Amino acid sequence: xxxxxxxxxxxxxxxxxxxxxxxxxxxxxxxxxxxxxxxxxxxxxxxxxxxxxxxxxxxxxxxxxxxxxxxxxxxxxxxxxxxxxxxxxxxxxxxxxxxxxxxxxxxxxxxxxxxxxxxxxxxxxxxxxxxxxxxxxxxxxxxxxxxxxxxxxxxxxxxxxxxxxxxxxxxxxxxxxxxxxxxxxxxxxxxxxxxxxxxxxxxxxxxxxxxxxxxxxxxxxxxxxxxxxxxxxxxxxxxxxxxxxxxxxxxxxxxxxxxxxxxxxxxxxxxxxxxxxxxxxxx
Numbered sequence: 666x667x668x669x670x671x672x673x674x675x676x677x678x679x680x681x682x683x684x685x686x687x688x689x690x691x692x693x694x695x696x697x698x699x700x701x702x703x704x705x706x707x708x709x710x711x712x713x714x715x716x717x718x719x720x721x722x723x724x725x726x727x728x729x730x731x732x733x734x735x736x737x738x739x740x741x742x743x744x745x746x747x748x749x750x751x752x753x754x755x756x757x758x759x760x761x762x763x764x765x766x767x768x769x770x771x772x773x774x775x776x777x778x779x780x781x782x783x784x785x786x787x788x789x790x791x792x793x794x795x796x797x798x799x800x801x802x803x804x805x806x807x808x809x810x811x812x813x814x815x816x817x818x819x820x821x822x823x824x825x826x827x828x829x830x831x832x833x834x835x836x837x838x839x840x841x842x843x844x845x846x847x848x849x850x851x852x853x854x855x856x857x858x859x860x861x862x863x864x865x866x867x868x869x870x871x872x873x874x875x876x877x878x879x880x881x882x883x884x885x886x887x888x889x890x891x892x893x894x895x896x897x898x899x900x901x902x903x904x905x906x907x908x909x910x911x912x913x914x915x916x917x918x919x920x921x922x923x924x925x926x927x928x929x930x931x932x933x934x935x936x937x938x939x940x941x942x943x944x945x946x947x948x
Contacts, residue, residue, distance in 0.1 A: 687778030711737020
């Protein structure tokens with residue numbers, strides 16, 4: 666077990682830094698690896714060392730990973746003061762709909778464009794989309810882009826003020842449900858039990874929308890890393906980030922099994938052939 670995981674800054678030196686423009690809006694995107702494309706969206710408060718670590722694991726599993734910079738300081742350790750400098754700012758940003766009644770976050774339109782670009786560059790049957798926390802639901806609403814065929818929704822926290830709500834308007838919700846049904850998609854999702862930011866009510870809302878296409882998996886709270894970076898210890902305050910801040914990097918650990926299940930799901934949906942002896946098998 667690494668007790669100080671993520672409690673340092675990451676220079677992200679092994680990622681290509683690109684400026685990607687979609688419909689006249691440019692954002693920095695960190696790109697690494699070869700193979701089918703996966704768009705990995707950061708959790709609050711940004712592209713942390715733990716988010717970068719998951720991107721590297723995804724790269725090592727045989728994918729080309731695109732990590733867009735959506736908020737925060739890229740590579741920075743998640744410190745408690747980020748609540749004031751990053752989270753509050755994002756909650757009032759025109760790009761995000763953090764509260765109930767706001768509908769679908771406008772930034773998702775840009776993310777769909779990134780998925781189209783990634784698919785054009787990498788080819789294959791489609792693109793994976795992995796959301797985390799603040800961006801968790803974005804992986805699902807990105808599925809309105811036909812190139813997205815493997816959505817992974819990790820501990821989605823929006824809307825912040827409605828534990829049973831989904832961060833999308835009614836029209837998009839109906840369109841997502843139709844896309845999932847029509848194309849036989851599966852939506853893989855993870856949360857910890859007793860997570861106050863992503864409750865059982867939220868997973869129930871996904872199940873009501875998507876039926877059996879929603880594969881929601883819940884890990885015991887006691888499986889979470891007990892020494893996460895300060896932002897998660899002092900601000901988040903509960904077991905929350907399954908494959909990043911609260912992951913315990915230990916063979917056979919429930920959070921490591923969740924990571925491997927996600928990578929196996931991406932491989933299965935995106936057509937990557939697992940090498941002989943690959944232990945990452947879907948449940």
